[in-house]
Amino acid sequence: MADGVLSPGVNLEASQAIAAIQALRSSMKRVLDCLKDGMRNKETLEGCEKGFVAAFQESLHSVSRDLGELECLSSLVGELSKNRPLHSSGLLSLEPVQDKRSLYSELLQAYKRANKLQYHAGLAAGLLSQQSLRRSANQVGVSAKRRPKAQATTLISPPQYVDDVISRIDRMFPERTIQLSRPNGTMLLVTLGKVLKAIVVMRSLFIDPTIVKGYNENVYTEDGKLDIWSKSNYQVFQKVMDHATTALLPCQLPWMPDVVVRSFMTWLRSYIKLFQAPCQRCRKFLQDGLPPVWRHFQTLEAFHGTCRQ
Template sequence: MKKSEITQNFKFKLEFLLSSINLRIAETQLPLKMGDQEAEKLIHAIKLTQKLRGSVTKVFTDLSNGQTSTKEEEKEMLEDLQKSLLSMNDNLSDLEKISQSLPSTVHQTSNNISLVCLDPATDRTQLPSQLIHAHKWTNKVNRLSDYACQALQQATLRRTNKSQVGPGLSTKRQRRMPPVAHNIPASTVETVLNSLEKHLPDTSITVSRPNGSSCVLQITLSKTLKAVCVLRGFLIEYVNVKGYNEDFLSNDGKIDLWSKSRYKVFEKVSDLMMAGIQHYYYPQMPEITIRTFIQQWFNSYKTLFSAPCSKCGKHLQGGLPPVWRDFRTLAPLHDGCR
């Protein structure tokens, strides 16, 4: 048996004995006024404590003598260690006996202080699992922040081109143009929508204003789908798509904007329409936004069930047609092919 193995075997026992010593010393503290017999017991307890500390030091000294090279030296070291442990055990027993005869001044409410030195059971506390969860969450946040930093560094769009600013001007002093897409007269909006309907013979657009200034467009695209679109000026706020055989009316005959289609393909198209709104948003020229979105990108969905995927050449993938349309080429693509 090597010295490292002996140290591991007796480490826990020695730590427990030392903690017991400290607790016994704390319990033997008495008031200043005491009898001669109690004072003698206290002095004897202090001497036993010193003797116990000496025996504990002897144990560590025997363990630190170094590695043995022969079996005889190893046997001799084990015998010395056994004697030291027996002596330490005897001293501890004597100290425990005399400490029981001494009156304790520890308050009753602080009896649980002896449990402070004990480690909590890991299976009865949630702290380890919470720390593991916090560590994983922190690593995930750091990883996502790195991805976001890389994506922002690759972006080429900026609010102001510094090369177009004069030498005496500062980009910080330039005023930002206020948004005007939502503040468009109703007559201008209806004129643009009528113009769009004339250029799209297979599309019908019905305009209604159930909530004041905001208008609701009910668009029927050929015999493929129906959509409801909420406009605030030229700002497109919401798009919902359903099948050609579905409607957007509630039980009381009013327009129902929020009910989803019962077909999965049109739910997917609705999500892609919301993504298209963000892509075609152009605050400087809001009329271009609505013309490009409805006249080009939205109108390309009239071939939803007839055009194959431009990449794989198939009509169906996972039970769905090519629901995605490229923002530039308007080419149909499956959601897994883009």
């Protein structure tokens, strides 16, 4: 810098500002050296005081002068770009479309957040490793073979409790009947007026698949068991079956499975007016030859597949 040779990418004002910073550091060093030496190397006390005061004042004037020059030069140096190019990603800031020019700055912010998240995750992992709640497998006086295994009792309900929940749900609406059978697990045959029949396969109080067919369709196999494999021959009931599978996704409460079953049965009961209720948006009964087969999960309002929000 002192020889006037500039590194690539550094303008003249920046090089002068760097030289001014070095001069200010030198002046400040002379002030500290003056304070460190004090009044040593002086013959008389009066000469020591005068020499010390003169040297200290001269050093302070140098600091003040260099600081003023640095302030003048700092106002001439242009502000550094906040979006410093990082390899090829810097080309994103040169996007000609006005709406996409902020993509690079957002990318930098996401990178910073990711680094901060990784840092805090490392701290949390260190704290959790110190507060481990795992018990030792080598317990004194207890054999590994005799140690009882933990049973997932929270996901299993006794059959008497399941029967009681189903019977209370069956009494909620008189136009709907529920028949319970247990060939291999729990299966419900839900008859909704003269509109449809639904076979609900359950594990304890957790609903797995739901097969929906028309009221006049056969729901039994040749050996008299409920047919859980074949679909309906009508497209409208196939659509209802797809929506029944989707309705189970937003309401999963493992700690309250009876609430999930009751909510699902209430939602399924809304199809009692499958062929009578118009679409709440277009106010039409038919669209593409189909009635409004989708029901809102909270309000139970009817919509066509293309009309729902």
